[in-house]
Amino acid sequence: MRIAVEVDLLQPLKGKVEMQDETYNVEYEGLPTVCYNCRCVDHYIAACPLLRGLKNPA
Known part of the structure; x- marks a missing residue:
């Protein structure tokens, strides 16, 4: 699956997400x-x- 999202680059990036218990x-x-x-x-x-x-971190 591929989706496009907008992220706040001032926050650390997430390596995993949970959706519907997955x-x-x-x-x-x-x-x-x-x-x-x-x-x-x-x-x-x-x-x-x-x-x-x-x-x-810098």
């Missing part, structure tokens, strides 16, 4: 820099501040 993984298309560790849109996982021991 859990679905979410894949994001068209976002240039997405960190799948902290789910923020402004860096890749290789540059994630959480993985480097910093407290707040």
